[in-house]
Amino acid sequence: MAPVASPCTDPVVLDMWHPISAVAEIKPGRVHTTQLLGSPVSYTLDGDGRPVVWRADPALRPGMPVDAARITERLPVIDRFCFVWTSYGDPPDRLFSIPEFDESDRRTFAAASIGVHTSAPRAVENFLDMGHFPYVHTGILGVEPHTEVVEYDVDITDDNEVVATRCLFYQPLAALAATKGQMTEYTYRVPHPYVAMLYKTAPPDPSRLDAIAIFLQAVTEEQIVAHNFLCMVDHTNTDSELKIFQQKIFGQDKPIIENQMPRRLPLAPRAETPIRADKSSITYRRWLADLGITYGVIPEAA
Amino acid sequence: MTWHPVASSADLTYRTTYHAQILGRELVAWRADDDAVNLWENRCLHRGSRLTLGINDGAELMCRYHGWRYANRTAGCTYIPAHPADAPARSVCNRTYPVAERYGLVWGSVEPQDSGQAGPPALDLLEAGDPTPLRPIVVNAPPAKVADALAGYRFQPSAAVTQRPGAAADWRSYRSPEGGWDVATVERDELRVTLRAADGDDETHLVAWVQPVDAHRSVIRGVLDARPPAPARLAVLRHHNHLLSRLRDRVEEQAALEPVPEPIQVEIVPVSVELSGMPELGAGRRAPLRVRVARKWSAAADVAGFELEPVGSPLPGFQAGAHIDLHLPNGLVRQYSLTNGPGESDCYRIGVKLEPESSGGSVCLHETVREGDVLAISAPRNNFTLSRASERTVLLAGGIGITPLLSMAQTLRQSGLAFEMHAFVRDRRFLPFGELVTSFGDAAVEHQGLSPQQTAEEIGRILGEHTLSAQLYVCGPAPMIEATIQVADELGWPEESVHFEYFANPTEIDDSTAFDVALARSGLTLRVEPAQTVLQALRAHDIDMPSSCEQGACGTCLASVLEGEILHQDVYLSRSERAAGDRMLTCVSRATSDRLVLDL
Known part of the structure; x- marks a missing residue:
């Protein structure tokens, strides 16, 4: 029996942008409702295809037709990277950047939005983690005995993002376009407390990198929707094939991260046992603490 | 110390895991192939994953997330696959809870182990006969309320369930004969009820415990004092299952009318301070090669043979007499000679003698390391070279x-x-x-x-x-x-x-002296302090010096000495080599003069 979620009061999180839906999933002129940070929120597309978001009104139930022009009490909104982003507070002028999104020959699309019973930071950490590949994504992203996580670099950039580079891992089938095992190099990026991205060699063109992101919608502190976003160089596989591959990978992660206890990410160093492979997660946890985030985490006792 | 039943013994089947819970605390119960029952915190210490998702291989429980392995009985972590080389020499150990098996049930306690108590108190009633556990009944209600209801549980004596005409089909009912069964609550403890049903000399005792799973969740675990004979057994078990299920329904209906209590919050004990930081990168002895244990076998009564095949790059060549450093999952580094013949380059083969009295290198290899594991090794070194130019x-x-x-x-x-x-x-x-x-x-x-x-x-x-x-x-x-x-x-x-x-240096090493070491080629003078070796002083100044056994037996850290008197403490150099005074093993040997000059 999950306790009834109380609305978020974390000022840092309230002021952030949050993803709520893939733009392609929205029926223009119809009410859609979801939950964000413990409060219901509604959205639609106006006549020009622009998203409109408002705090849910019991009179406007999901599926009902709505004239967006009559919604006056609107929440801030951005249509970016195939998703609608909103905020309950005073969000920054711009969302983080994904320069690859603007490369004209890339295929960019929303791959899946999947509910997961865990906190957003737990899902970010799992996304940054290579050590689980041979055990959770066996035969695809990793395989025994190639279990070693070699030393890599983690930094916090001038733009205040966590970036991990030189991340090498042996992968039997790193991407759908891969045909044989290879050492794959990853770059990981956390440009937003609830967003994680990775860049990895695109099998058809080793000089370029596929970019894959998860945008996490914190439904409550311990319940999220993971929105998968792809920005691919692959021109062989169909959108559907790429989506299915991404869903398969995420479907393997879901039962694992739903069984991490506690669900909120503990920031106290003595809560869990890090090893060198967890360098990026240690940096991420400290970075969250420095940002003053309290929603979806267990802050270190003062 | 309060013991609670957490499972039926029969729940812990071959190589499975079982989710147990006491007062809100999640536990993983599993039986090893040697029949030992383990009851641990249901969390991997690494990232909090439930170990009930893990794999019980009969000797260890492996976490499903990152493949960490925890040993039967001790719950000590034996293998961290992400770091075959610089695995921290730290003792990662999961939290274990007191556990016992009695009366066909598995018992645990979330209170600290009380040395005098190896299990729940014995009950004379169940010690005598052949106690038979009933099917457990889960009840969504507070444990105390369930125990109250159990005190009023009424049932037929086992024999009566089947002895009456048509009784086999009649296990659904509790039907009292004229004058009634002689049913009584014999004893009521906090979460335990002892009941008796008698029909003349035909008497059945039932002891029922309430497992306090959480504030609003209980499991009724009943044990009959005797095992009903085969044709009747199923009927008797059905009889109780049916009646207890009805009792459950009544208790749940009643509980639904009252406010649901908050779940019990359990505290997760923090890991030790030493484990909370990220371990430093291992320095010194290098282990650039990765090998997989392709085969492990008994090469003699007390010797395990290991065949190590390459992971990634091929294995370097070696000479007869060469040894490798093996970096073990428990952080120790040990040397083993290759037994390979010439040209056998697809794998290395070593033999490891079990030395139970030693510091744990051979025990780890014998008991923990298994086929499929990845280990880090050095390239082969040869300080025991074979001359082929002799007649004998x-x-x-x-x-x-x-x-x-x-x-x-x-x-x-x-x-x-x-x-x-x-x-x-x-x-x-x-x-x-x-x-x-x-x-x-x-x-x-x-x-x-x-x-x-x-x-x-x-x-x-x-x-x-x-x-x-x-x-x-x-x-x-x-x-x-x-x-x-x-x-x-x-x-x-x-x-x-x-x-x-x-294999080892039996000398007792004197490291009490302090002296200077001048490095002729580097133009550097270092101070070697007591309790520090020359090798450590060199490394502290970023001077690269290979080493292997680090106890004066293998000869890898040999350095040429240009000046100064050497205190030899190794077993590698021969008498005349020592007497020449122009070389030393930097891992153990020291100076008797104030200063040594090395050709480094």
């Missing part, structure tokens, strides 16, 4: 000391050169790699069960007078090597024809 080659092996000599013997055989191998063992069962030794035919002789004195005499007979260019190679326990060196000396074997390799 004698190979003397004591026990596991045969390993480098096996490689030499195969090399000599391959080259068509004669050799004499003598293996000294307690008895045949303790001869490592016996099949390989047998393959040498008459060239290999076994000597069994000799005392040290007899061994020395036998070695004297084997060696005889030294003949031109004859070479002797000896590897075994320290007393045997010392005896061999002495016997060879007495028989006139020149020192340079006697080659030896110690």
Whole structure:
């Protein structure tokens, strides 16, 4: 029996942008409702295809037709990277950047939005983690005995993002376009407390990198929707094939991260046992603490 | 200390895990192949994953997330696959809880272990007969309320369930005969109820415990005092299952009318401070190669053979007599000689003797490391080189000391050169790699069960007078090597024809002195403090010096000495090499002068 979620009061999180839906999933002129940070929120597309978001009104139930022009009490909104982003507070002028999104020959699309019973930071950490590949994504992203996580670099950039580079891992089938095992190099990026991205060699063109992101919608502190976003160089596989591959990978992660206890990410160093492979997660946890985030985490006792 | 039943013994089936819970605390219960039952915190210490998702392989429980393995009984972490090389030499150990099996149930306690209590208190009623557990009944209600309801539970004596006409079909009902069954609540403890149902001499006792899962969740775990005879057993079990299910429905209906209590918040005990930081990168001894244990087998009564195949890049070549450093999952580094013959480059083969009294290297390899594991090793080094330019080659092996000599013997055989191998063992069962030794035919002789004195005499007979260019190679326990060196000396074997390799340095190392070390080529002077080795002082100044055993036995950290008096504490250099005073092993040897000048 999950306790009834109380609305978020974390000022840092309230002021952030949050993803709520893939733009392609929205029926223009119809009410859609979801939950964000413990409060219901509604959205639609106006006549020009622009998203409109408002705090849910019991009179406007999901599926009902709505004239967006009559919604006056609107929440801030951005249509970016195939998703609608909103905020309950005073969000920054711009969302983080994904320069690859603007490369004209890339295929960019929303791959899946999947509910997961865990906190957003737990899902970010799992996304940054290579050590689980041979055990959770066996035969695809990793395989025994190639279990070693070699030393890599983690930094916090001038733009205040966590970036991990030189991340090498042996992968039997790193991407759908891969045909044989290879050492794959990853770059990981956390440009937003609830967003994680990775860049990895695109099998058809080793000089370029596929970019894959998860945008996490914190439904409550311990319940999220993971929105998968792809920005691919692959021109062989169909959108559907790429989506299915991404869903398969995420479907393997879901039962694992739903069984991490506690669900909120503990920031106290003595809560869990890090090893060198967890360098990026240690940096991420400290970075969250420095940002003053309290929603979806267990802050270190003062 | 309060014990609660958490499972039926039959729930812990072969190589499964079972989710148990006491007062809000999640536990993983699992049975190892040796029948030991484990009851642990249901969290992997690494990232909090539930271990009930893990894999019980009969000896260890492996976390499903990152493959960490925890040992049967101790819950000590034995393997971290992400770091085969610089795995921290730290003791990661999951939290265990007191556990016992009694009356067909598994019992646990979330209170600290009380040394006097190995299990729940014995009940005379259940000790005598053949106690039979009932099917557990889960109830969504507070444990105390469930126990209250149980005190009013009424049932038929086991015999009566089936003895009446048509009774086999009548297990659904509790039907009292004229005058009623003699049913009574014999005893009521907080979460335990003892009931009796009698029909004249026909009497059945039921002891029922309420497992307090959480504030609003309970499990009724009943045990009958006797096992109903086979044809009736199913009917009796159904009888109780049916009646207890009805009791459950009544209790849940009642509980639904009252506010649901908050779940019990349990505290997760923090890990120790040493474990909370990220371990530093291992410095010093390098282990650039990764190998997978392709095969592990019994190479003698107390020796495990390991076949190590490459992961990633191919294995480098080696010479007869070479050894590798093996970095173990428990953080120790150990040296093992390769037993391979020439040209066998697809894998390395080593033999590891079990030394239960040692600091845990061989125990880890025997008990923890298994086929499929990845280990980090150094490239092979050879400080025990074989000369092929002699007319007579004698190979003397004591026990596991045969390993480098096996490689030499195969090399000599391959080259068509004669050799004499003598293996000294307690008895045949303790001869490592016996099949390989047998393959040498008459060239290999076994000597069994000799005392040290007899061994020395036998070695004297084997060696005889030294003949031109004859070479002797000896590897075994320290007393045997010392005896061999002495016997060879007495028989006139020149020192340079006697080659030896110690497994370990038996010398007690004096590290109490302080002195300066000047490095001629680097133009640097370092201070070596007491309790610090020359090797450590060099590394502290970022001077690269290879090392392996770090106890003065293998010879890897040899340095040339240009000036100064050396306190030799190794077992690698020969007497004349020591006397020459122009080289030292930097891992153990020191200065007797105030200053040493090394050619570094």
